[in-house]
Amino acid sequence: MPGWLRFRKTADTAPEKAGHGLPEAVELALLDGIRRGRRADFESLYRLYHPRLTRFLVHLLREAELVEEVLDDTLMVVWQRASAFDGRSKLSTWIFGIAYRKAMKALGRFDAPQVDDEAEQRADPGPGPEQQLGLAQLRERLQQALGELSVDHRAVVELCYFQDMSHGEIAAIVGCPPETVKTRMFYARRRLRGLLADLEN
Amino acid sequence: MSTVIPMEHDEHVATQALLPWYTRGQLDDAEMRQVQAHLEHCPACQAELAAERPLRTLLDLATPPAGSAEAGIARMRRRLSAEAKAQPRRAAPWMPWALGLQGATIAALLGVLLVPAAPALYHGLSAEPAAAGIEALVMFKPGSSEAEVRAALLAHGASISSGPTESGAYRLHLTADPAALAALRAENVVALAEPLEPRK
Numbered sequence: 001m002p003g004w005l006r007f008r009k010t011a012d013t014a015p016e017k018a019g020h021g022l023p024e025a026v027e028l029a030l031l032d033g034i035r036r037g038r039r040a041d042f043e044s045l046y047r048l049y050h051p052r053l054t055r056f057l058v059h060l061l062r063e064a065e066l067v068e069e070v071l072d073d074t075l076m077v078v079w080q081r082a083s084a085f086d087g088r089s090k091l092s093t094w095i096f097g098i099a100y101r102k103a104m105k106a107l108g109r110f111d112a113p114q115v116d117d118e119a120e121q122r123a124d125p126g127p128g129p130e131q132q133l134g135l136a137q138l139r140e141r142l143q144q145a146l147g148e149l150s151v152d153h154r155a156v157v158e159l160c161y162f163q164d165m166s167h168g169e170i171a172a173i174v175g176c177p178p179e180t181v182k183t184r185m186f187y188a189r190r191r192l193r194g195l196l197a198d199l200e201n
Numbered sequence: 202m203s204t205v206i207p208m209e210h211d212e213h214v215a216t217q218a219l220l221p222w223y224t225r226g227q228l229d230d231a232e233m234r235q236v237q238a239h240l241e242h243c244p245a246c247q248a249e250l251a252a253e254r255p256l257r258t259l260l261d262l263a264t265p266p267a268g269s270a271e272a273g274i275a276r277m278r279r280r281l282s283a284e285a286k287a288q289p290r291r292a293a294p295w296m297p298w299a300l301g302l303q304g305a306t307i308a309a310l311l312g313v314l315l316v317p318a319a320p321a322l323y324h325g326l327s328a329e330p331a332a333a334g335i336e337a338l339v340m341f342k343p344g345s346s347e348a349e350v351r352a353a354l355l356a357h358g359a360s361i362s363s364g365p366t367e368s369g370a371y372r373l374h375l376t377a378d379p380a381a382l383a384a385l386r387a388e389n390v391v392a393l394a395e396p397l398e399p400r401k
Contacts, residue, residue, distance in 0.1 A: 026345075029392065042277075043277070046274055047274070048389065051267040055267055058264065135262065138262055139262060142263035161256075165227075167219075167222055167227075182219065185219075189256070193249070193252060195259075199259070
């Protein structure tokens with residue numbers, strides 16, 4: 001295993017507590033049930049990962065139908081290959097790694113970068129019936145800004161800002177050295193920072 | 202920034218690249234010190250640090266809320282059933298063995314849990330009318346909070362008849378609806394939920 005796949009220590013002195021509530025032990029208990037063919041445990045894990053993976057895949061794929069398909073395919077792999085998880089990373093790192101590879105495959109992107117020409121036209125379904133006009137417009141601009149980033153850059157932003165993953169974990173998920181993750185973060189962040197500055201004016 | 206030394210630019214880049222993880226406390230000691238040392242004397246990067254929170258808020262807004270997982274669960278159920286039907290031999294070779302083992306484990310657990318604890322479990326229960334509803338043996342996952350357990354019990358109309366046993370199992374009383382037990386079993390906090398035969 002290359003050195004960069006090994007995770008760096010996470011500082012205990014977290015100014016903001018990272019994580020998604022449920023302890024790793026609970027997820028591992030569910031995985032154990034899945035290994036024994038317990039569908040109820042599989043469904044619990046599905047419920048647990050549905051919001052996280054949806055969010056990740058929405059940013060990566062930007063296509064509702066693809067999101068559903070990749071999400072289901074990812075968890076199907078977890079169901080079928082639960083015993084392949086060797087416990088050397090967090091379960092979430094393993095699952096997000098599967099999702100990332102499935103997403104890349106779905107985008108047919110291992111050779112050519114995906115350009116999203118329709119991002120501007122696509123209307124966001126929006127969160128609710130209340131007056132969402134301002135929010136909808138804001139989202140549109142954000143989606144546009146995110147759409148200008150490459151899918152690799154979006155993945156890094158998403159995994160850090162929304163999934164609270166360290167650069168080591170992200171490197172393991174997307175399969176590149178942590179230095180590359182940091183570089184992508186710098187450029188992605190600078191782009192989004194420009195948008196923030198625009199909005200503030 | 203007129204007094205730029207050769208490394209200066211790289212230092213800004215290196216610092217800004219790490220800021221999102223810095224604010225989350227996810228850097229190792231060396232990186233943490235590196236960022237802190239740079240921030241101390243760099244107003245530009247301090248401004249970038251101050252932008253982290255609004256940036257996160259902004260990104261939060263970019264995401265439409267995820268829908269319910271239940272439609273996905275229904276899709277997966279269909280998929281698993283279709284798969285099981287189409288290719289009955291598709292199941293992993295260890296599956297029958299594992300299922301057998303699971304059954305044996307549950308049986309053994311029930312034995313272990315119930316037999317030694319029986320006097321305690323059944324103490325005081327004889328007077329209770331066990332007519333409407335079913336009894337089940339339930340274990341919660343380690344680390345489950347009282348609030349989570351309470352929520353799970355309330356959600357499925359379950360109440361604790363007795364327990365915990367030494368092994369941490371509870372005897373629950375549920376409504377006669379067989380779906381209630383299945384639903385309770387599907388709860389994240391529930392490690393095991395098996396119906397108990399009514400006493401004869």
